[in-house]
Amino acid sequence: MGKTKNVKNLEAYYTRRANEYEGIYSKPERQEDLRPLKSIIGSIFRDHRVLEIACGTGYWTRYIAESATSIVATDVSKELLDLAISKKYHSCSITFQQTDAYSMEKVGDNFNAGFCGFWWSHIPLTRRTQFLEIFHSKLNPGALVVMIDNNYVEGSSTPVSRKDEEGNTYQVRKLKDGTRYEVLKNFPEESNLHNFFEKVGENIQINNLTYYWLLKYNLKKSP
Numbered sequence: 001m002g003k004t005k006n007v008k009n010l011e012a013y014y015t016r017r018a019n020e021y022e023g024i025y026s027k028p029e030r031q032e033d034l035r036p037l038k039s040i041i042g043s044i045f046r047d048h049r050v051l052e053i054a055c056g057t058g059y060w061t062r063y064i065a066e067s068a069t070s071i072v073a074t075d076v077s078k079e080l081l082d083l084a085i086s087k088k089y090h091s092c093s094i095t096f097q098q099t100d101a102y103s104m105e106k107v108g109d110n111f112n113a114g115f116c117g118f119w120w121s122h123i124p125l126t127r128r129t130q131f132l133e134i135f136h137s138k139l140n141p142g143a144l145v146v147m148i149d150n151n152y153v154e155g156s157s158t159p160v161s162r163k164d165e166e167g168n169t170y171q172v173r174k175l176k177d178g179t180r181y182e183v184l185k186n187f188p189e190e191s192n193l194h195n196f197f198e199k200v201g202e203n204i205q206i207n208n209l210t211y212y213w214l215l216k217y218n219l220k221k222s223p
């Protein structure tokens with residue numbers, strides 16, 4: 001059996017997974033949940049200028065583009081961004097930018113919406129506040145924020161392999177070439193999401209499906 005690489009660096013894991021990444025969206029049991037998510041993401045950003053964090057292959061960028069005015073889609077990995085850039089999009093002004101979500105250097109700050117797809121679960125618990133401060137600093141007061149991410153479902157999700165002293169959970173994931181990576185992946189409860197985001201957002205709505213959750217809020221006008 002091959003050695004498991006400990007991925008302190010999430011970028012390395014996703015870069016290596018780039019060409020097989022979208023297979024995750026083909027799981028048959030998840031299609032019934034993905035349909036309403038695609039429909040919501042395809043219409044919720046009408047007339048918005050959207051900042052997308054960790055856009056990966058642009059899977060959700062395509063749906064955002066169906067209604068948004070413009071998108072700045074960011075990711076730390078050049079390989080993932082190259083795949084995103086190669087896709088065809090609905091007519092919408094899209095700029096791709098390679099940047100780290102924890103610094104967002106050179107990203108502008110006049111967005112009235114933000115989107116994170118399957119990113120929140122990868123943030124170490126101790127870095128959540130740091131990430132949100134930077135993310136929110138790019139958004140206008142009152143901006144619409146939408147996040148989607150995974151629920152843990154026995155039999156469909158990769159099992160949780162361990163929990164660290166800070167409370168983060170991990171999975172050991174295997175790529176097609178047999179390489180195994182340990183990846184930080186947290187599965188917050190709905191109440192935990194609510195408690196966390198009520199400090200920074202208003203009009204909080206959580207749509208809890210079987211395989212996924214969708215969180216929506218407006219950034220508070222004054223912190």
Ligand SMILES: C[S@@+](CC[C@H](N)C(=O)[O-])C[C@H]1O[C@@H](n2cnc3c(N)ncnc32)[C@H](O)[C@@H]1O
Binds near residue numbers: 074075076077099119
């Ligand atoms: C689970 S994928 C999500 C991709 C896409 N949003 C989606 O939902 O299909 C996580 C993404 O985070 C990116 N990533 C990892 N570390 C990052 C960082 N520090 N800053 C920005 N993006 C990062 C990876 O390159 C990968 O594209």
